[in-house]
Amino acid sequence: MTFANVGTLGTVPGKREELVQILTRRSSELCEMGCLLYEVGTNEDSPDTVFVMELWETAEAHRASLQLDSVRAAIAEARPLLSGEMGGFSFDVAGSPLRVELS
Amino acid sequence: MTFANVGTLGTVPGKREELVQILTRRSSELCEMGCLLYEVGTNEDSPDTVFVMELWETAEAHRASLQLDSVRAAIAEARPLLSGEMGGFSFDVAGSPLRVELS
Known part of the structure; x- marks a missing residue:
């Protein structure tokens, strides 16, 4: 069952971009381990926070x-x-309005 | 810039599956509007909550x-x-370890 994980990581002041660099470093191993999606980002309203959104084949x-x-x-x-x-x-993914679920 | 939105929606007791049904109803309009990903799910530790994870072409x-x-x-x-x-x-997506960013 597809597994979703999202998180916020607080950084010490001024270290946000350094953390983004580490988290977005290319890794083919993650694909091999069953990682389907791994998005890293920031929000100007939260200057010392990095956000992560992940999808995995299984928990x-x-x-x-x-x-x-x-x-x-x-x-x-x-x-x-x-x-x-x-x-x-x-959370465990139940479905998406963007696709037809095949059971 | 790719925009990410994640959320938790509390439901009245026993209405979780009904909300999942509404949120996963097939919608080609969302694709046409620039929706790249829209995953809906649940977590057995939170019986009255629905989780949503979205990616959009722009905010x-x-x-x-x-x-x-x-x-x-x-x-x-x-x-x-x-x-x-x-x-x-x-958040605004800065990158992913699963792909090479072309600038």
Whole structure:
């Protein structure tokens, strides 16, 4: 079942773009792990926040990706940039108005 | 600039599936309006909540879609199902690790 994860990552002041750089670094491994979509962005109303929106083939694929060496290295690299404020939610995809669901 | 919108919609008890049905009803108009992705789902830990994740060609396309007759009718149909609890955020997409950005 397609799994969706969205999150907000607070950064220490002035470090937002650095975090965006880390999170948007090209990774073919994520595709191989079952990542279908991974969008990273910002909002001018929240100057020290990075937003992430992800779709995965399964919740297990998402969990497994967190154990990848490259992902663990990126998390370690990002940690000093983070304020500790985090938010978000995850859900199981039920459908979309943009496609016909085949059962 | 690609625009992302994610949200949580609280429902009155027992009305979650009914809201999912409304939100996943096939709509080619959304594509025509510049909607790139529209995923609707649920999470067993939040029994009276529906989650939505959207990508649009621009923030203006998203705003304009809310004026479509079909969207206004769906909002009116959904209103009695909603508890009034809502959350979410929106952002401008900066990039993705799944693709090379062409500038």
